[in-house]
Amino acid sequence: MKKIWLFIVLTSLFLSCSDNERSNKNPYIPNYSVNLSVNMSLPAYSDLQFPSNGVIVSGFGAKGIIIFNTGSGYTAFDAACPNQELSSCVAMTIKGVNAVCSCDKTEYSLFTGLGGKEYPLKQYKVDVAGMVLHVYN
Known part of the structure; x- marks a missing residue:
């Protein structure tokens, strides 16, 4: 019985790690180094x-970084359209709880990064320390 539980735990751990890695492999968006601190006490x-609010911070990643408050934490995604050539589109915009690609008008959930296309939004890690968010890869 102990071996079965160990197998289940190790399998679920392996699957959760591999899923996260797969979502960031995108032939259209280069792997730029991101190390950004955002102080939420600043007006911007x-x-x-x-909850359910987001901002775009330009100057990081491929086309900027979209940071979103999910209500139970924060997500951060590159503002480049994940299914288009980098040079063909301007940065995505925020529309409610979605990011919208300027080229094909595809909407991507800022909760999950999914948009029904081949590649989801390129995601970054977020740590919270009081009023400061640290976004990095």
Whole structure:
């Protein structure tokens, strides 16, 4: 019985790790190094204190970084359209709880990064320390 539980735990751990890695392999978006700190007490980022709000921080990643408050944590995605050539589209925009690609108007969930196309949004890690978010890869 112990061997079965160990197998289940190890299998679920392996699957959860591999899923996260797969979502960031995208032939259209290069792997730029991202190391960004966002202070939510500043006016430009104060909307992030409330669930279902997001901001775009330019100058990081391929086309900027979209940071979103899910209500139970934060997500961060590259603002480049994940299914288009990098040079063919401007940065995505935020529409409610979705990011919208300027080229094909595909909407991607800012909760999951999914949009019904081959590649989801390129995701970054987020750590929270008080009012400061650290976004990195």
